[in-house]
Amino acid sequence: MGYEWSWLVSGALFFGGLAGGSYVLAFGGYMLNEEKYRNFSKVGYLIAFPSAILCVLLLAVDLGTPTRFINIRNITSMIMLGSIILGFFMLLSLLSIIGSEESVIFPQITFARRTRLILGGFGSFFALGTVMYTALLLGASFGRPFWGTPLLPYLFLVSGVLTGLAAIGLGLLIRDDWRESFPTYKVEMTTSDISFHFLELFILILYLGTVNAPTAVEALITGELNSYFILGVLVIGLIIPLILALYSMQKKAVSNRIIGFTFALVLIGGFVLRYVIVVGGQIVPSL
Amino acid sequence: MFSILFDATKCVGCRGCQVACKRWNELEAETTELGTTFTNPPDLTSNTWIYMNFMEEIAQSPEDVKISWEFTRMSCMHCDDPACVHVCPTNAISKLQEGPVIIDQSQCMGCKYCIQACPFHVPRFDEEQGVVFKCTMCADRVGVGTPPACVKSCVAGALSFDDKETILSQAKVRAAKINGIIYGEKEAGGTNVIYILPRPAGELGLREPSSESAGSYWRSLLTKISAIGLAGAAAFGVLGFIIGRRDLLMSEKEE
Numbered sequence: 001m002g003y004e005w006s007w008l009v010s011g012a013l014f015f016g017g018l019a020g021g022s023y024v025l026a027f028g029g030y031m032l033n034e035e036k037y038r039n040f041s042k043v044g045y046l047i048a049f050p051s052a053i054l055c056v057l058l059l060a061v062d063l064g065t066p067t068r069f070i071n072i073r074n075i076t077s078m079i080m081l082g083s084i085i086l087g088f089f090m091l092l093s094l095l096s097i098i099g100s101e102e103s104v105i106f107p108q109i110t111f112a113r114r115t116r117l118i119l120g121g122f123g124s125f126f127a128l129g130t131v132m133y134t135a136l137l138l139g140a141s142f143g144r145p146f147w148g149t150p151l152l153p154y155l156f157l158v159s160g161v162l163t164g165l166a167a168i169g170l171g172l173l174i175r176d177d178w179r180e181s182f183p184t185y186k187v188e189m190t191t192s193d194i195s196f197h198f199l200e201l202f203i204l205i206l207y208l209g210t211v212n213a214p215t216a217v218e219a220l221i222t223g224e225l226n227s228y229f230i231l232g233v234l235v236i237g238l239i240i241p242l243i244l245a246l247y248s249m250q251k252k253a254v255s256n257r258i259i260g261f262t263f264a265l266v267l268i269g270g271f272v273l274r275y276v277i278v279v280g281g282q283i284v285p286s287l
Numbered sequence: 288m289f290s291i292l293f294d295a296t297k298c299v300g301c302r303g304c305q306v307a308c309k310r311w312n313e314l315e316a317e318t319t320e321l322g323t324t325f326t327n328p329p330d331l332t333s334n335t336w337i338y339m340n341f342m343e344e345i346a347q348s349p350e351d352v353k354i355s356w357e358f359t360r361m362s363c364m365h366c367d368d369p370a371c372v373h374v375c376p377t378n379a380i381s382k383l384q385e386g387p388v389i390i391d392q393s394q395c396m397g398c399k400y401c402i403q404a405c406p407f408h409v410p411r412f413d414e415e416q417g418v419v420f421k422c423t424m425c426a427d428r429v430g431v432g433t434p435p436a437c438v439k440s441c442v443a444g445a446l447s448f449d450d451k452e453t454i455l456s457q458a459k460v461r462a463a464k465i466n467g468i469i470y471g472e473k474e475a476g477g478t479n480v481i482y483i484l485p486r487p488a489g490e491l492g493l494r495e496p497s498s499e500s501a502g503s504y505w506r507s508l509l510t511k512i513s514a515i516g517l518a519g520a521a522a523f524g525v526l527g528f529i530i531g532r533r534d535l536l537m538s539e540k541e542e
Contacts, residue, residue, distance in 0.1 A: 005399065005403065063417070071394050077375060140505060144403055154515060281403075
């Protein structure tokens, strides 16, 4: 069966969450300890901007007539509000890359500390707005009760931060000089990873238990989306990474490959979560 | 504001409304296959803006086998507060003063948001043209005081057209007389197509949205989201204070 919104929109919502989550974490790290989290913040900003671009691109590709994107003018539509939020966020996240210390792309430019703080503050506001937008876009759909729950924005927020953390972790493992700094964040990253996993699991259970859309919930648990949900979201995205994170907390010497593998699983789980929610919401009782 | 009244108890299932809609709106015919019922075409498409749902029930007793029919109109309900208008980012969808909810295809960018928002699951996306179509309530006819083509063609008198107050009062009188049910008066905050049904809407294959309008749904959802956000922020604040206080006491103790 075909659905109006499928992989492309799911991908857009995933990258929107990833962009916002990684930006907030990058700025959070910068605020906590500028010296210690320099590489962490740098990687976070480097992930946020292209992810936001991918979010917009995927949404645009899904349009039937993309050239009419310029026709957007209804301020009450979440697409219009989202476009404004994403526009500001893309600009601020690009400036954050340019202005960060020892920037990878523009090493000759560094903004003053005060400018970076103001930029990060506004950027985080729009980053959170971007993550919330990905859920409110669905929530505003009056005809889809599976999306019309106040818990969805918070589920996407926690998932966005979790995938942001995983993407930053993976990013840090790519380059030699960044990889060297990884052990300094390892404890904090693992602790945060475990906390966000439990929080996401809690909100997910609460969401599925309270949402007034039995057909959609059934599709996820026992129906056509069952394998995506059980295997993709729960096993790959939550349970295995949680076990590996708990294991790495116990054992100090865990190879970077296992850590990288854990982060990759979190990213896959985050994407599949968006997919089952986007498609699940469109499964309605047959007439 | 005008409304259409559909009295399901008078409909004979001739499909004249389907044909009239195709003719007036110059919609191409589609090749369809007969399914397990006589409903044909089986669903709305970008070229089919109305179809009659045929519900066949076989009442079987040892002495007698009877087939009973119920016919239900499947098309746009032209909501008073249309969700599709709220969500459409390009203002391609509008609610006219006369009652019809129409889509201007020249403005539509094919985001399919209206399809997701519609509580009756009516708009349909045209893959070739990349835009969305649905019933217009023959706004071009209504604008000059002529009933929609489906109403004009109805030979059984199941469809009528008048201002909304008259239609609602007619519906109430008729529903009281036959012990029927009125559909469309409260659903999704009220619509400009009113049905008189012999049985509950769900039993006739109709969607049953709540009585909340699109606007009040959105306001209520945002209020709940804000309340959870504030409660979460307060909980984290308290937690942060407790942890901070504990750390302070521990460091004082160590000193």
